[in-house]
Amino acid sequence: MTDLPTAPATPAEAAVPRRRPGVRVRVSGTDRVLLFLMVAIPLVMVVLWVWLPAIASVALSFARWTGVGGLDTIEWIGTENYKNVFTNYPPFAPALRHNVIWLVFLFVLPTLFGILLAVLLDRELRGTRFYQTAMFLPVVLSLALIGFIWQLMYSRDQGLLNAVLGTQIDWYGDSNVNLWAVLVAASWKHAGYIMLLYLAGLKGVDPTLREAAAVDGASQVRTFFSVVLPVMRPINIIVIVVTVIESLRAFDIVWVINKGTNGLELISTLVTSNVVGEASRIGFGSALATIMLVISLVFITIFLSTVMREGRR
Amino acid sequence: MSSATVTSSPATPATAVQPRRRPLTAGRVVLYVFVTLTALAWLFPVVWALFNSFRDYDYTSANGYVSFGGFTFQNYTDAWQQGEFTRHFLNSLIITVPAVLLTLFLASCVAFVVARYSFRFNLVLLGLFTAANLLPQQTLLIPLYRAYREIPLPLWMSDSGQLLDSYWGLILVNVAFQTGFCTFVLSNYMKALPHEMFEAARVDGAGVPTQFFRITLPLCRPALAALATVQVTWIYNEFFWATVLMQSGDKFPITSSLSNLRGQFFTDYNLLSAGSVIIAIPVLVIFFLLQKQFVAGLTLGSTKG
Numbered sequence: 001m002t003d004l005p006t007a008p009a010t011p012a013e014a015a016v017p018r019r020r021p022g023v024r025v026r027v028s029g030t031d032r033v034l035l036f037l038m039v040a041i042p043l044v045m046v047v048l049w050v051w052l053p054a055i056a057s058v059a060l061s062f063a064r065w066t067g068v069g070g071l072d073t074i075e076w077i078g079t080e081n082y083k084n085v086f087t088n089y090p091p092f093a094p095a096l097r098h099n100v101i102w103l104v105f106l107f108v109l110p111t112l113f114g115i116l117l118a119v120l121l122d123r124e125l126r127g128t129r130f131y132q133t134a135m136f137l138p139v140v141l142s143l144a145l146i147g148f149i150w151q152l153m154y155s156r157d158q159g160l161l162n163a164v165l166g167t168q169i170d171w172y173g174d175s176n177v178n179l180w181a182v183l184v185a186a187s188w189k190h191a192g193y194i195m196l197l198y199l200a201g202l203k204g205v206d207p208t209l210r211e212a213a214a215v216d217g218a219s220q221v222r223t224f225f226s227v228v229l230p231v232m233r234p235i236n237i238i239v240i241v242v243t244v245i246e247s248l249r250a251f252d253i254v255w256v257i258n259k260g261t262n263g264l265e266l267i268s269t270l271v272t273s274n275v276v277g278e279a280s281r282i283g284f285g286s287a288l289a290t291i292m293l294v295i296s297l298v299f300i301t302i303f304l305s306t307v308m309r310e311g312r313r
Numbered sequence: 314m315s316s317a318t319v320t321s322s323p324a325t326p327a328t329a330v331q332p333r334r335r336p337l338t339a340g341r342v343v344l345y346v347f348v349t350l351t352a353l354a355w356l357f358p359v360v361w362a363l364f365n366s367f368r369d370y371d372y373t374s375a376n377g378y379v380s381f382g383g384f385t386f387q388n389y390t391d392a393w394q395q396g397e398f399t400r401h402f403l404n405s406l407i408i409t410v411p412a413v414l415l416t417l418f419l420a421s422c423v424a425f426v427v428a429r430y431s432f433r434f435n436l437v438l439l440g441l442f443t444a445a446n447l448l449p450q451q452t453l454l455i456p457l458y459r460a461y462r463e464i465p466l467p468l469w470m471s472d473s474g475q476l477l478d479s480y481w482g483l484i485l486v487n488v489a490f491q492t493g494f495c496t497f498v499l500s501n502y503m504k505a506l507p508h509e510m511f512e513a514a515r516v517d518g519a520g521v522p523t524q525f526f527r528i529t530l531p532l533c534r535p536a537l538a539a540l541a542t543v544q545v546t547w548i549y550n551e552f553f554w555a556t557v558l559m560q561s562g563d564k565f566p567i568t569s570s571l572s573n574l575r576g577q578f579f580t581d582y583n584l585l586s587a588g589s590v591i592i593a594i595p596v597l598v599i600f601f602l603l604q605k606q607f608v609a610g611l612t613l614g615s616t617k618g
Contacts, residue, residue: 027430031521035430038422038525039438042492045419049457049489050445056456067459120348133604134352137359140596140607142550144571148589149362151582158582160361163379188358193611200612249449252552256572271451275458276557286455293452300447304440 054293060286067275067282081287092288095265098179102186102266103247110187111243114194119224121195122202136196138189143252150185175263182253182264190246194239201235202228234307241303248296267292359593366586373583388587396588398567405549405566405595407480412487413544417537419488420495425525427496428503429511439497446493450553457486461558478560486554491547495540498613502536503529536613542603543610546596567592 027035061082064075085092117135121128138146153161154171162169171181205228213223229236251268254260260269267288274285365378372383392398423442427435461477471479506529514524530537555569562570571592599607 028520034521035426038521039426042419042423042496043438043441045485045489046442046445046492049486050448050453051441053453053456053460054448057452060455117348117351120344123344125345125348131348131352134355136604136608137356137597137600139611140546140550140600141593142552142568142596144552144568145550145589145592148571148585149358149593152362152365152586153358155582158373158378160378163377188355192355196608196611200608245447245449249451251451255552255556268449268451271454272553272557275455282455282459289452289455292449296447296449296452297444300444303447304444 057286057289057293060283061290063283063286065282067280077283081283084284085287085291089284091265091270092267094263095260095267095270098264098266099247099250101179102183102250103244105180105183106187106190106243106247107240110191111194111239113187114191115198115239117191118195118198118202122199132195132199135192137192139192139196141189143186143189143250144256146185146189147182147253147256150181150188154181172257173262178257178263182257186250186253190243194242197239197242198232198235201232205231237303237306241299244299245296248292248299362586362589364586365583366590368583370581370583378582388583389591392584392587392591395584396570396591397563398588398591400563401565401567401570404480404564405568408483408487408555408566409545409548412484412491412548413541415484415488416491416495416544417540420492420499420540421530421533421537422525423492423496424499424503425529427500428506429524429529439500442493442496444493446490446497450490454557458557473560477558478564480564482558483555483566486558487548487551491544495544498540498610499533499536502533502613506532535609539606539610539613541610542599542606546599546607549595 060074062076062078064077064080065073114135117131121131125131141149151159151172153159156162156168156170156173159171161167161171169177172178209227209231210223213227218226249268250266251260251272254264254266254269255272258264260266260273271285271288271292274281274288365373366388367384367386369383369385369387373380376382423438427438458477461482462475464476465474466476466479466481468474470481473479476482510528511524514528519528549566550568551566552569552571555566556572559565559569
């Protein structure tokens with residue numbers, strides 16, 4: 001998961017000059033150089049390590065290249081890689097389907113469950129610390145480790161699940177069930193994460209809003225849907241974007257289990273296999289990466305523009 | 314809803330809420346039962362791993378896993394040796410500590426300029442940093458991997474002689490990715506600092522270094538502590554870059570050495586449990602000791618606090 005900025009506060013403020021008009025702050029020459037470097041060095045880093053490779057991925061997606069020779073061995077072949085991805089690459093359709101299933105599953109079960117728990121735990125329960133701690137525990141574990149921990153449940157011979165159910169299912173290996181088994185394990189973490197974000201948001205809701213609704217005779221359910229939910233708009237958007245990006249980025253847990261094969265194909269694992277595997281197909285892998293890039297940029301743009309609009313209010 | 318409530322600020326922290334004792338109705342009982350069962354179910358996988366990590370393999374293969382007994386500490390010593398945990402923990406340390414420090418420093422620099430000196434590109438700048446943090450890593454993999462193979466490093470920096478398969482390469486890619494999140498959080502935090510302080514300092518002739526090191530950074534200590542906690546956890550947990558950018562097995566940090574352990578622990582699930590528990594210990598320590606900072610770091614951005 002997990003390294004998503006959950007962050008709308010107020011970037012838009014930056015655009016609004018804070019100083020009173022007329023009062024000009026004089027910045028000395030040395031300070032000017034320092035300020036420039038303070039922005040330039042991190043900026044160069046982020047451009048070199050993130051944005052330039054992203055652009056290069058797009059460019060390479062129109063090329064055929066083994067990656068062995070120099071740049072002059074690149075052969076430009078137009079959209080052929082994309083044609084191949086869609087028509088001539090059997091794992092692509094399942095991978096896309098699995099990513100969509102991942103998204104829908106995460107959204108319908110752990111996301112909504114996390115929100116429900118946040119709402120329940122926000123109701124002045126005794127021992128709320130214990131409940132929060134329990135839900136929150138998986139959030140600090142890596143998804144790779146979570147794959148391992150759940151193996152103790154899912155193993156065919158030694159797993160708890162088969163022992164309890166009396167079945168002989170290889171939960172991680174059987175391509176009919178392994179995606180669902182993995183999704184349950186991933187949900188274990190995701191629900192806690194969403195609960196945490198939502199609880200923080202709920203704590204920021206003005207209590208007088210709810211009191212007023214209660215005085216007006218609204219039920220608690222009604223209050224939530226017509227008063228709290230609209231006020232929580234920024235958090236709702238964050239939660240949706242977090243879920244989308246998480247589903248697109250899903251990789252670690254599947255890679256530790258079987259490197260994304262046999263029922264666990266994802267776009268992220270296809271990209272990786274095409275590069276680090278034996279047959280390094282740079283152009284083809286880049287076409288897959290570009291498809292990911294375009295999908296994620298759509299959501300990142302929605303996210304940033306919403307966040308900045310919220311901040312401007 | 315009355316109009317008066319609508320105009321009140323939605324961002325007020327809920328400090329005014331007084332815990333009230335409610336009568337224990339049937340609905341409340343159901344609620345308590347539900348959240349208690351959920352909490353126990355959530356703890357179960359960890360408890361199960363912990364329980365079996367202390368059990369003898371011969372005992373569990375004879376009696377099955379749904380049994381009680383055969384307790385031993387042997388799995389831990391075995392797992393530690395077979396998994397070469399000393400080396401992999403050291404690798405995680407070598408990567409995580411510089412990466413977190415560098416990330417926080419660079420993010421503070423950008424955030425300081427964005428928050429204190431408004432200039433035209435502030436929004437674009439924040440967008441560039443934040444979006445970078447949200448991109449799926451795989452979209453950058455191919456060019457970055459290829460470039461890492463081309464960039465030579467002197468042998469005293471990397472025994473592979475290139476950026477690929479070196480600690481430097483891994484530290485830098487983590488920094489580049491995480492700076493965005495920290496910049497975003499810190500710039501919001503710095504904007505909320507009392508402005509008069511900086512004006513007074515400027516009037517006294519304090520230059521940028523004084524304003525940054527002597528005034529801003531000390532005031533940001535809570536935010537930096539929270540971010541450091543989150544970043545240590547994330548970079549320790551980082552799996553993808555380490556898996557693809559490291560080549561020799563003895564350089565893998567602990568999280569991405571998991572796939573190597575898999576083969577060695579394949580038949581012995583008690584050993585696997587012990588290994589998992591060992592790997593989880595650093596983040597669990599953070600979880601129990603620094604929970605407040607961790608939660609703050611995760612949610613600092615999402616609420617104006």
